[in-house]
Amino acid sequence: MNNQLKKQLLKRSKAAKLERLGKSVSFLALMLITVTVFAIIIFVASKGFSTFFSNHVSFVDFITGKNWNPSVTNAKGQPEVGALPMIAGSFIVTILSALVATPFAIGAAIFMTEISPQRGAKILQPVIELLVGIPSVVYGFIGLTVIVPLTRSLFGGSGFGILSGTCVLFVMILPTVTSMSVDALRAVPRYYREAALALGATQWQTIYKVILRAATPGMLTAIVFGMARAFGEALAVQMVIGNAALLPTSLVSPASTLTSVLTTGIGNTVMGSLQNNALWSLALVLLVMSLIFNLVIRLIGRKGAMSK
Known part of the structure; x- marks a missing residue:
């Protein structure tokens, strides 16, 4: 028993x-x-490093070269696989779109959380959700039919270039930065607001000197996350940037990004050829930048947690 x-x-x-x-x-x-x-990571790295180990392309020439034409060799007998125009185009479009989107996103987030929470959430929340749900090809088509002709009529040229890509990416990353900024502002403890108002601060002084400063790590995370989203966008940017593998000389000159060159060229090359390996090297650069963006987000989040 x-x-x-x-x-x-x-x-x-x-x-x-x-x-x-x-x-x-x-x-x-x-x-x-x-x-x-x-x-x-291993697969992309093995393919990307083939350009340097199998095809004996100099890594420095690949990063700093200005000419992209893998089927042509230069005076040194090396293929012209300079990735600098695509890297520069990706960073310029990403940074400009983040600079334009950040004030709008923070302003909308402040309106939704501090100024008019009920009305702001009722009006802006469905708009943000709608923008998130729109496919990237629709953004690209709208940019192709609206932004490019408008840029052409205002600034001349073909209309394709950095400016058109920035406008499209600005709309695409705006809901991401806005929603994450709203979460960062709502995460600020309520007693911060009550203490500031009890000390005689106005609503705007409370928002500027207390709430925004407390929510800075979260909003920085939102901005970096939006930049990562913009850096990896392919189809919409490809439709409006011009896809010219040249260093951009102005905002309205045709340019290219890492993703636009990858999407246009990867289907037209033979696996294992120099042209294909060079594209995989661009993909490796894109992967490394994505990992760096994620690392920055984690560092910002860790510093924000330590400051509380």
Whole structure:
């Protein structure tokens, strides 16, 4: 009798079995994600480094070169695979779109959380959700039919270039930065506001000197996240930037980004050829920049957590 009672007491309950099963499934899912990420990194790195090890292209020439024509060799006998125009185009479009989107996003977030929370959420929240749900090809088509002709009529030229790409990316990253900024402002404790108002501060002084400063890490994370979104955008930018592998000389001159060159060229090359390996090297640069953006986001989040 004692042995039977002991067995019943030591027997796992149904809830404990379900908890163990849930932990096992979660661990397997985590391992699957980790293995997938590392497999992608290894695959892209192996393909991207083939340009330097198999085709013997100089890494310095690849990063600093200004000419992109893998089927042509220069005076040194090296193929012209200079990625500087695409890297510069990606950074310029990303930075400009973030600079334009940030004031609008922060202003909308302040309106939704501090000035008119009920009316702001009722009006702006559906708009933000609608902008998030629109496919990138629709943004690109609107930019092609509206932004490019408008740029052409105002500034001359073909209308394709950095300015058109910036306008399209500005609209695309605006809901992302806005929604994350709203979350950052709502995360500020309520007693911060009450303490500032109790000391005699006006609403705008409270917003500027207390709330925005407390929410700065979260808003910086939103901006960097929006930049990462803009840096990796392909289809919409490809439709309006001009896809010219040249260093941009002005905002209205045709240019290209890493993603635009990849999407236009990857289907027209043979696997294992120099042209294909050079495109994989561009993909490797894009992957490294994405990892850097994620690292910056984590560092900002860690500093924000330590400051609280």
